[in-house]
Amino acid sequence: MNKLFNTSPNLSRRSFIVATSAAGLSVGVLNACAPSEKPVDYSQLPPNPEVNAWVHIHHDDTVTVRIARSEMGQGTVTGLSQLVAEELGCDWDKVTFEFPTPGENQRRDRVWGSFSTGGSSGIRRSHQYVREGGAAARMMLTEAAANQWDVPVSECTVEKGVISHKGSRKSARFGELVVAASKLMPPTEFKLKDSKDWIISGKSKQRLDTADKLTGALKYASDLTFPGMLNASIKDCPILGGTLKSFDASVPEAMPGVKKVLQIDNAVVVVADTWWQANSALEATPIEWDGGKLASYSSDEINALLDDGLEASETFTGNKGGDVDAAMKAAAKTIEATYNFPTQNHATMEPMNATALWTPEKCEVWCPTQNGEAALRETVTASGHPIEKCDVYKTILGGGFGRRGMSDYVGQAVKIAKEMQGKHIKLQWSREEDMLHGFYHPITKCKLKGGLDVDGNITALDIKISGQSILAALMPQALVEGADYATFQGLLPAGLSDRLEDQTLKYSFPNFHIHHAMRNPPIRPGFWRGVNLNQNTLYLESFLDEMAHAAGEDALDFRLAMLKDEPKMAAVLKAAADKGGWGSNDGKHRGLANIYGFGSYVAACAEVSINNDGTVKINKITAATDPGHAVNPQQIAAQVEGSFVYGLSAMLFGEITYKDGQPEQRNFDTYNSMRIKDMPKVETIVMPSGGFWGGVGEPTIAVAAPAVVNAIFSATGKRVRKFPINNRDLRV
Amino acid sequence: MIKLNVNGKKLDFDGDENTPLLWALREQLGLTGTKYGCGIAECGACTVHIDGQAVRSCVYPIAALEGSEEITTIEGLSKDGSHPVQQAWTELDIPQCGYCQAGMIMAVSALLKENPNATDQDIDDTITNICRCGTFARVRKGIHLAKKKA
Numbered sequence: 001m002n003k004l005f006n007t008s009p010n011l012s013r014r015s016f017i018v019a020t021s022a023a024g025l026s027v028g029v030l031n032a033c034a035p036s037e038k039p040v041d042y043s044q045l046p047p048n049p050e051v052n053a054w055v056h057i058h059h060d061d062t063v064t065v066r067i068a069r070s071e072m073g074q075g076t077v078t079g080l081s082q083l084v085a086e087e088l089g090c091d092w093d094k095v096t097f098e099f100p101t102p103g104e105n106q107r108r109d110r111v112w113g114s115f116s117t118g119g120s121s122g123i124r125r126s127h128q129y130v131r132e133g134g135a136a137a138r139m140m141l142t143e144a145a146a147n148q149w150d151v152p153v154s155e156c157t158v159e160k161g162v163i164s165h166k167g168s169r170k171s172a173r174f175g176e177l178v179v180a181a182s183k184l185m186p187p188t189e190f191k192l193k194d195s196k197d198w199i200i201s202g203k204s205k206q207r208l209d210t211a212d213k214l215t216g217a218l219k220y221a222s223d224l225t226f227p228g229m230l231n232a233s234i235k236d237c238p239i240l241g242g243t244l245k246s247f248d249a250s251v252p253e254a255m256p257g258v259k260k261v262l263q264i265d266n267a268v269v270v271v272a273d274t275w276w277q278a279n280s281a282l283e284a285t286p287i288e289w290d291g292g293k294l295a296s297y298s299s300d301e302i303n304a305l306l307d308d309g310l311e312a313s314e315t316f317t318g319n320k321g322g323d324v325d326a327a328m329k330a331a332a333k334t335i336e337a338t339y340n341f342p343t344q345n346h347a348t349m350e351p352m353n354a355t356a357l358w359t360p361e362k363c364e365v366w367c368p369t370q371n372g373e374a375a376l377r378e379t380v381t382a383s384g385h386p387i388e389k390c391d392v393y394k395t396i397l398g399g400g401f402g403r404r405g406m407s408d409y410v411g412q413a414v415k416i417a418k419e420m421q422g423k424h425i426k427l428q429w430s431r432e433e434d435m436l437h438g439f440y441h442p443i444t445k446c447k448l449k450g451g452l453d454v455d456g457n458i459t460a461l462d463i464k465i466s467g468q469s470i471l472a473a474l475m476p477q478a479l480v481e482g483a484d485y486a487t488f489q490g491l492l493p494a495g496l497s498d499r500l501e502d503q504t505l506k507y508s509f510p511n512f513h514i515h516h517a518m519r520n521p522p523i524r525p526g527f528w529r530g531v532n533l534n535q536n537t538l539y540l541e542s543f544l545d546e547m548a549h550a551a552g553e554d555a556l557d558f559r560l561a562m563l564k565d566e567p568k569m570a571a572v573l574k575a576a577a578d579k580g581g582w583g584s585n586d587g588k589h590r591g592l593a594n595i596y597g598f599g600s601y602v603a604a605c606a607e608v609s610i611n612n613d614g615t616v617k618i619n620k621i622t623a624a625t626d627p628g629h630a631v632n633p634q635q636i637a638a639q640v641e642g643s644f645v646y647g648l649s650a651m652l653f654g655e656i657t658y659k660d661g662q663p664e665q666r667n668f669d670t671y672n673s674m675r676i677k678d679m680p681k682v683e684t685i686v687m688p689s690g691g692f693w694g695g696v697g698e699p700t701i702a703v704a705a706p707a708v709v710n711a712i713f714s715a716t717g718k719r720v721r722k723f724p725i726n727n728r729d730l731r732v
Numbered sequence: 733m734i735k736l737n738v739n740g741k742k743l744d745f746d747g748d749e750n751t752p753l754l755w756a757l758r759e760q761l762g763l764t765g766t767k768y769g770c771g772i773a774e775c776g777a778c779t780v781h782i783d784g785q786a787v788r789s790c791v792y793p794i795a796a797l798e799g800s801e802e803i804t805t806i807e808g809l810s811k812d813g814s815h816p817v818q819q820a821w822t823e824l825d826i827p828q829c830g831y832c833q834a835g836m837i838m839a840v841s842a843l844l845k846e847n848p849n850a851t852d853q854d855i856d857d858t859i860t861n862i863c864r865c866g867t868f869a870r871v872r873k874g875i876h877l878a879k880k881k882a
Contacts, residue, residue, distance in 0.1 A: 073829030073865040206825050213830030214818045216765015216806035220831060223764035231759075256748060274747075276755035349769050349777060349831040349864050398767070398831030399864050431770045634825065638870070642828055645866025668774040668862060677856035679868035 048178040051140055052186060053100075053111040054084055054133030061161050061175040063090045065097045068105065068112035069122040070370045071209060072400035073642075074697045075635040076122030078207045080130050082631055083123070086193060086201040087134030089158035090174060097208055102372035103391030115372035118405050118527055120598035120695020123631055127693055135190045137181070144180035145172050195629055195690060202688075204634035209396060221368045221395040222353045226424035229355070230259055231275035232416050233282045234427060236267035237289050238436045239661040240297055240522045244268065245290040252281035261285070264415045271420060275428050294522055294661040302343075302521045302658065306445045309466025309517035310338065316518065318488030322511030327460035331451025334460075335550050337543055339448070339721045341535035342655040344441035345663075345671060346528055350398020351434040352409040355426040356417035362389045363414060368397035370404040378407035382414035401646070402527035406439050432666045439526025440656055442468035446539040451511075456551030458562065461512040463491070463539065469518050470525045470532070487516045489532035490595050490702065491540065502599040502694075503533075506566040507544075507559075523658070529646055530701035533597040538651075538723075541593040541706035546719060555592055555710065556582055568689055569596055572624040573603040575685050580605025580622030588619075591710025593703040600694030601626040604644075606680070606707035610715050614729030618648065618680040618708055623700055625685070628692035637684040639696045644682055647704030649674040655724045735799045738763070739808025749795035753787075754778045756794050757805060765806035765834045769862070776861030779835035779842075780805050786842035806834035809841060816881035817841045820874040828865035836861045840875055848882060850875065 042059040050056045056064040065084045071077040077097050085095050105112050113129060138158055145163040146153040149170045156165050164171040195202060212218035237244055247268050249261040257277035262269040268287055272278035328334060354367035356379075363383035369375040375392045383390055397404055413427040429437075444467030451460030469484035478486075485492060489503045491514045505514075528534075548558035556577050563570040573594040577583070582590055582605055594603035607620045623640045630636055653672035656663045665671040709720045716730050734745045738761060745756050752771075757763040757780070766789060769777030773788040780789045781804040782797075797803075809815045813822070817840050820826075827833045836859070843850055843858045850858070855875055863871070 073827070075828070206822075207827075209830075210822060210825055210827055211813060213827040213833050214821050214837065215809075215813045216763070216834050218830060219764065220767075222768070223758075225762070225764075274755065274759040276751050276759060277748075347864055349775070349829065349862070350767070351769075397829060399829045401864070428768075431772075638825070638828060638867075641869040642866030645868060646864065649864075667772055668770050669772060673862045673864060674866075674868070675862065676859050676868045676871060679872070682869045 048175070049182040051137040051178055051181055052133060053108065054130060055088060055137040057174045057178050059175045061091065061094050061173050063088065063095045063161070063174070065095060066100045066112065067097050068100060068115050069126065070115070070117040070372065070394060070397060070400065072117070072370065072397035072404070074122065074639060075207055075632065076117065077209060078205060078635060079123050079631040080126065081208060082201045082205060083127055083131050084134035086198055087131045088138045089161070091160040092200050092205065094161065095208065099394045101391050101393060102376040103387070105373065106376070106387060116374070116405065117370040117400070118402055120697040120699065124599050124693040124695050131192050132190045135192055136186050139187045140181040140184045141174055141177045143184055144177045148172070148180065201631050202629070203632070205632055207635065218396060220350055220398050221355065221366055222350055222398070222428055224355055224366055224395070224426065226355070229424040229426055230271050230273065230420060231278050232269050232271045232425055232427045233275060233279035233430060234264070234267050234269045234412060234433060235282055235287065236433070236437055239289055239291045240294040242266070242292050242295065242661065243290045245288040247285055247287040249285070252285045255281040255284065260420065262416065262419055264412060267412070269416055271416065271425065275426070279430055291661055297522070297661040298659050299657040302443060305519045305521055306443065306466045309519040310445055310447045310464060312466070312517040314517070315464060315515035316483035317513065317515045318485065319491055319493045319505060319514040320512060321509065324460050324462050324511045324513040327511035328449065328451045328462065331459050332454045333452045333550060334449060335546060336447070336449045337546055337719070337721060338445060339539050339542065340445045341443065341538060341723055343443045343523060344528060344650055344654040345435055345438040345656055345665070346401040346403035346526070347434070347668070347671060347673065348397070348399030348401060348403055351431055352403070352429040353427060354410045354413035355424055356413040357424045358383055358414065358417040359422055363417070364391055364393070365410055365414060366393045366395065367410055367413070368395050368400070368404055369407065369410065370397070370400045370402070371407070374405070375407045375410045378410045379414055382411040383418060401529040402531070403439060405527055408437070431668070435666050435671060436663055438656070439524050441528035441534070442470055442525040442532070443521065443523070444468060444535055446535070448539060448543040450543065450547045452547065452551050456553050458547060459510055461509050463514045464517065465515070465536070465539070466517040467519050468523070468525050469520060470527060472518065472520055473525050484516070484518065487532055488514060488536070490536045490597050502597070504596065506569040506596045507562040508565060509562065530698045533595065533699065533702040534647065534650070534705070537593065537595045537597070537702035538705045538709070541595070541703070542709050542719070542721070545591065545706070545710040545713065549713070554583070559592070559594065568601045568626055569594060572601045572626050572687065575624040575687060576603035576605045576622050579624070579683060579685055580607065580620070589711050589715035591707045591712070591714060593706035593710065595699065595702050597699035597702055598695035599628070599692065600696060600699045602699040602703055604700065604703040604707040606711045608708060608711040608715055610730060614731045615727050616708070616712055616725065616730055618678070620681040620683070621704070621707065622683045623685065623703070624687060625696060625700065626687050626689050627694035627696050628688060628690060630686050630688035633686045636686050636696045640684045640700045641682045643698065643700035644704045645674050645679065647701035648678070648708065651705035651708065651723060651725060652678065653724050653726060734794060734797070736797065736803060737799065737801060738803045739805060745794060750793050753780065753789035753792045753794060753797070753803070757789065763805050763807050767831055767834060769832065769835070774862070775832070776839055777832050777835040779838040779861065781838060781842055784842065784845055786839045806838060809837065815841060816878045817844065817874070819881050820878035823877065824870050824874050826867050826870045826874050828867055832861060832863045836863065836871060840871070840878065844875070844878060844882060848879060850879065
């Protein structure tokens with residue numbers, strides 16, 4: 001198990017730091033016995049073995065659920081624990097959790113499956129096997145009890161961690177049965193609970209990881225210390241494709257606390273006693289970069305590249321139907337508009353960091369990662385050690401948003417540690433380094449053309465996206481004959497592949513063509529919370545609003561007419577519109593948007609007003625979500641609320657521009673993010689229709705901006721097509 | 733050697749006086765609840781109290797302290813997480829990733845000490861901390877709930 005969490009004696013109910021191997025030494029402080037019984041000193045007993053990979057139950061009935069996915073605020077740890085606890089039949093008040101290490105996963109033949117945490121997939125791509133893990137543990141515990149009592153398993157019942165046999169009036173606690181249960185053959189067939197019988201899942205349980213976040217007790221990776229640990233700050237070449245030419249190490253070497261000045265690839269690194277010393281010395285270091293071919297590259301060139309794509313005749317087709325050219329020619333009315341969506345940084349609150357220890361015998365890393373197994377692979381590569389000699393210990397992340405699916409900072413920490421053998425090295429990026437070395441949201445523009453018949457029905461729609469492909473840069477093997485289907489997220493036809501089924505278009509258009517002119521500027525793109533759904537929904541839902549207006553139709557009715565075959569999509573749109581006051585004659589200005597993304601149906605109704613200076617005031621957003629099964633409704637609401645902040649921060653402020661081959665924005669003073677004053681009231685409608693498992697961490701981001709932009713049109717008669725809005729006077 | 737009064741304890745700081753309070757707390761005094769987010773007083777993750785006032789410690793050098801000031805960090809806000817703001821935060825399950833929340837809680841607790849009846853407008857004017865997970869809707873509710881608990 002994760003050594004990091006085995007060092008703490010904290011066994012409080014709300015702490016996740018309950019440790020498996022240390023538990024036998026310390027659970028005596030807890031006492032789950034009935035008051036009439038004599039307290040048992042569990043510390044005298046050897047620790048219980050695990051029941052199976054997912055479930056460890058201590059003598060005192062505390063249940064530790066193993067969570068392979070990363071926790072970065074999205075609540076997956078609590079949701080997955082609920083699913084396991086539901087099938088296990090334990091007392092929810094005795095549930096805590098821990099992270100197995102990717103090294104242990106490797107040694108155990110990947111018993112926990114994938115550690116990758118992205119694409120709103122934590123629950124929707126692991127619910128089956130984690131529930132089976134909980135069910136298997138319950139079945140083994142029950143069989144152990146039945147064997148002890150010599151009664152049929154079928155006559156035993158389980159409730160809140162107690163197994164009972166009515167006929168013989170016998171009962172036993174889970175904690176007492178673990179040793180016997182762990183020796184039984186695991187079952188291979190499971191009957192999982194019907195969601196209508198859920199008592200833990202489907203309920204608005206409090207998160208398991210809140211308490212230590214309120215007192216400063218929770219250790220994020222950047223908070224870790226080890227005896228003799230040294231701290232490192234890094235400056236990698238900020239220029240696209242540039243290299244390190246030279247640096248004068250004598251300056252930092254003369255500064256207090258500095259232990260070593262290093263070159264790692266094209267980066268300068270200062271290692272010192274404290275990070276403040278390391279970073280101050282790095283700031284003072286004279287460094288010359290060789291800018292190379294892109295030394296004068298700027299956003300003007302990116303814009304020209306994307307504009308070229310907008311006019312291209314050769315494109316990749318993502319989805320089409322009918323004959324759009326003929327329909328456009330025959331249309332009674334056509335409209336056209338061009339939108340843009342800028343480069344954006346993830347800007348997690350905790351900048352990138354990792355702590356590494358390299359010795360000739362092993363390499364260990366402590367880091368906030370969304371993909372423990374990728375971090376382990378990076379550790380293996382950078383350390384030169386075989387995988388058996390490496391491991392990665394995950395912490396809770398100070399934000400992820402897709403950035404921490406990449407392991408660049410892990411490799412850097414390991415390489416530094418290899419130069420400083422036997423010492424724990426904590427590499428902490430400055431915010432400036434974090435802004436300069438992102439895996440940025442891809443930049444695109446989009447030209448949309450629509451045709452209407454005399455009755456105001458859509459007869460033709462052409463959506464041409466120009467710009468950057470994430471897969472071309474990060475996973476070229478995933479391209480299909482050069483095309484990046486992920487670029488069309490939310491706009492694809494059904495039936496392409498299982499993996500793309502959650503990215504399909506729900507509207508029915510008679511004649512349409514959705515295509516992509518791939519234009520890749522030399523910026524490193526990445527998966528940014530919501531990914532390509534964000535801009536695609538902004539393009540589609542804003543333009544449909546334009547078409548509804550051009551047709552003289554109500555924007556809700558206009559959409560519903562194209563969703564006749566998609567009752568779930570129509571239902572969330574209607575719910576958001578109804579609760580959001582759509583159609584009220586109250587002088588307020590509203591806008592709508594809906595999309596199917598990450599396996600969930602979402603919609604939003606925004607209500608805005610315009611301030612005296614022409615800036616937008618977002619008063620209220622009503623959001624509806626149908627994720628199929630809703631494992632923890634209050635945490636779904638939290639994700640919806642947070643999605644508006646992420647999506648609206650991007651709409652209002654989020655933009656990285658380039659000058660002299662490097663990002664111009666270096667910190668939150670130039671890369672702004674919403675504050676509480678910008679936050680609208682949010683009303684969340686969680687309307688699970690059952691039968692499927694959708695994600696909730698991302699889809700709502702996509703409807704945030706178009707709902708607001710459509711409301712701005714209602715308020716001003718002006719279409720916002722250029723993003724971010726910043727503090728533009730929207731009346732002009 | 734400089735004497736600091738942190739969370740009611742007299743602590744010796746033996747380092748460069750230009751060190752920002754944030755890094756003295758985190759690296760010399762072992763109080764890692766106060767977070768580094770930007771280093772330019774923009775995000776508020778590093779907020780602590782100096783004599784009851786919310787201060788962004790990432791730009792506050794040790795040299796600016798006389799030593800007698802009462803410095804309070806998240807670790808010293810209450811002994812057991814029972815400050816009204818912490819109680820409200822628990823009840824509404826406010827943190828997501830939680831990294832900004834120590835600073836958020838310190839900013840809010842300073843506001844409510846100064847202004848126990850803080851209005852929405854007061855909140856908008858005073859609480860300028862960045863939260864990228866987007867807890868603002870619950871933070872606002874939490875502030876109003878904490879007012880009732882105080």
